[in-house]
Amino acid sequence: MILDAFFFSALLAGIGIALAAGPLGCFVVWRRMAYFGDATAHAAILGVALALALDIMVPVGVLASAVAMALAVTFLAGRGLAVDTLLGVAAHSALAFGVLALAMTGERGVDLEAYLFGDILLVSPTGIGAIWGGAVLVIGVLAWRWPALLTATVSEDLARAEGIDPARERLLLMLAVAVLVAMAIEVVGALLVTALLIIPAATARPLAATPERMAVLAAALAVAATTLGLVAAFVWDAPAGPAIVAASAVGFGISALLAGLKRIHLG
Amino acid sequence: MPRVSLISAESLTIRLDGRTILHDVDFALEGGEIVTVVGPNGSGKSTFMRALVGALTPAQGRVTRMPGLRIGYVPQTLHTDPTLPLTVARFLSLPVRREAGKVAAALEEVGLAGTIATQQVGSLSGGQFQRVLLARALLGDPHILALDEPTQGLDQPGVAAFYLLIERVRQRLGCAVLMVSHDLHVVMSASDRVICINGHICCEGAPTAISAAPEYRALFGHGTRGALALYQHDHDHGHDHGAQE
Numbered sequence: 001m002i003l004d005a006f007f008f009s010a011l012l013a014g015i016g017i018a019l020a021a022g023p024l025g026c027f028v029v030w031r032r033m034a035y036f037g038d039a040t041a042h043a044a045i046l047g048v049a050l051a052l053a054l055d056i057m058v059p060v061g062v063l064a065s066a067v068a069m070a071l072a073v074t075f076l077a078g079r080g081l082a083v084d085t086l087l088g089v090a091a092h093s094a095l096a097f098g099v100l101a102l103a104m105t106g107e108r109g110v111d112l113e114a115y116l117f118g119d120i121l122l123v124s125p126t127g128i129g130a131i132w133g134g135a136v137l138v139i140g141v142l143a144w145r146w147p148a149l150l151t152a153t154v155s156e157d158l159a160r161a162e163g164i165d166p167a168r169e170r171l172l173l174m175l176a177v178a179v180l181v182a183m184a185i186e187v188v189g190a191l192l193v194t195a196l197l198i199i200p201a202a203t204a205r206p207l208a209a210t211p212e213r214m215a216v217l218a219a220a221l222a223v224a225a226t227t228l229g230l231v232a233a234f235v236w237d238a239p240a241g242p243a244i245v246a247a248s249a250v251g252f253g254i255s256a257l258l259a260g261l262k263r264i265h266l267g
Numbered sequence: 268m269p270r271v272s273l274i275s276a277e278s279l280t281i282r283l284d285g286r287t288i289l290h291d292v293d294f295a296l297e298g299g300e301i302v303t304v305v306g307p308n309g310s311g312k313s314t315f316m317r318a319l320v321g322a323l324t325p326a327q328g329r330v331t332r333m334p335g336l337r338i339g340y341v342p343q344t345l346h347t348d349p350t351l352p353l354t355v356a357r358f359l360s361l362p363v364r365r366e367a368g369k370v371a372a373a374l375e376e377v378g379l380a381g382t383i384a385t386q387q388v389g390s391l392s393g394g395q396f397q398r399v400l401l402a403r404a405l406l407g408d409p410h411i412l413a414l415d416e417p418t419q420g421l422d423q424p425g426v427a428a429f430y431l432l433i434e435r436v437r438q439r440l441g442c443a444v445l446m447v448s449h450d451l452h453v454v455m456s457a458s459d460r461v462i463c464i465n466g467h468i469c470c471e472g473a474p475t476a477i478s479a480a481p482e483y484r485a486l487f488g489h490g491t492r493g494a495l496a497l498y499q500h501d502h503d504h505g506h507d508h509g510a511q512e
């Protein structure tokens with residue numbers, strides 16, 4: 001039976017994440033922040049360990065570690081090492097320490113795989129509430145700062161000449177990614193959360209002529225992929241996170257094929 | 268009545284990545300003035316422009332802008348990421364939304380067909396993109412047009428046409444023009460003042476005076492009164508001529 005309470009909880013959680021991940025993912029793609037998304041997600045495992053050790057809600061621990069990562073990278077960037085090197089150091093250290101902490105504290109019943117690949121069954125009604133709260137926050141910030149974010153993305157010099165501080169807009173986006181990772185860790189897991197940001201945005205790119213249309217389209221595609229992925233997961237009793245990402249990837253393939261055909265057609 | 272400068276710099280020093288690019292620059296731009304900034308590659312002339320428009324923070328000294336100053340900034344280069352879909356119309360409405368009628372009028376003023384509004388920014392030619400950047404600057408009804416080597420990558424007729432366009436636009440708006448350039452022979456005659464930069468302000472003055480200045484000749488060679496000076500890429504900071512004065 002597909003139409004049970006688990007399915008609807010999962011769907012509700014998944015759609016909340018998808019709506020925020022679509023537009024935020026566009027900025028991740030435009031600004032080439034994919035590696036930062038990965039790093040934040042890896043840091044989330046340390047957050048999981050902290051949350052379990054301190055007996056607080058997992059998304060809260062994840063949010064704290066993801067925000068710490070965003071701030072650390074912002075602070076250290078431009079002080080010698082390249083940003084991708086910094087991210088590599090921070091991300092993998094956080095992941096290693098997180099896994100060690102989970103193993104050493106001997107938390108019983110902790111399924112590491114659930115946090116690496118997500119487990120839709122972990123989502124509680126409170127969790128769904130938190131996801132939607134996070135989604136409203138992320139979408140709200142994007143809508144509020146949209147002109148400034150977009151101008152800073154097109155050209156930092158142009159933004160500064162208009163009185164916009166690109167560093168502040170960048171930090172805002174990093175914090176938004178941290179919020180999204182915290183929202184999504186229980187559903188798609190640390191290793192797959194970046195896919196949710198990047199794939200719908202990349203799928204929308206060839207089909208959109210303006211940034212706004214790309215953002216809306218990415219949100220719609222993310223919702224569609226989440227729904228299809230969850231249906232597939234429930235029908236074939238497959239893990240939900242990977243099924244959602246796989247559905248997104250199929251969408252990307254179709255979009256890329258269409259774009260290729262269009263190019264050939266136009267000569 | 269004392270004139271209020273649109274923008275002024277006092278002992279401006281700019282460092283980038285620990286290197287001092289500009290030091291101890293004093294400068295003021297008055298309403299309606301046309302000022303051209305010249306200097307060899309790496310002399311800091313673009314840095315000077317970026318500091319004035321607020322794109323760079325001074326390490327020392329300060330930049331003062333008239334309250335409510337509107338600057339129409341045309342950057343030297345602008346690379347839009349191919350992953351970002353951006354029509355010309357959308358670009359012209361960044362960050363402030365502009366009415367479609369005004370966008371069309373601005374495009375017409377810079378000599379572009381209205382149909383270009385729906386084209387992707389990434390698909391434009393260099394000349395078209397420069398005009399789009401100028402149109403965007405005009406939409407803000409600026410007190411200052413700040414142009415950073417606006418004719419880079421244009422062919423000779425393109426350069427001439429672009430300067431005529433700037434001249435026409437300036438007459439209509441009555442705005443000041445601050446332009447970084449190395450098209451010396453074209454630019455200089457139209458300027459009220461020329462500033463020669465090489466890490467600091469080497470010399471400044473009216474075009475005729477500046478082309479005879481020894482500091483200027485030290486930088487740009489001894490061509491026909493400097494007005495047709497050859498652009499020299501190979502010199503280091505050459506002050507020997509000036510020092511002998």
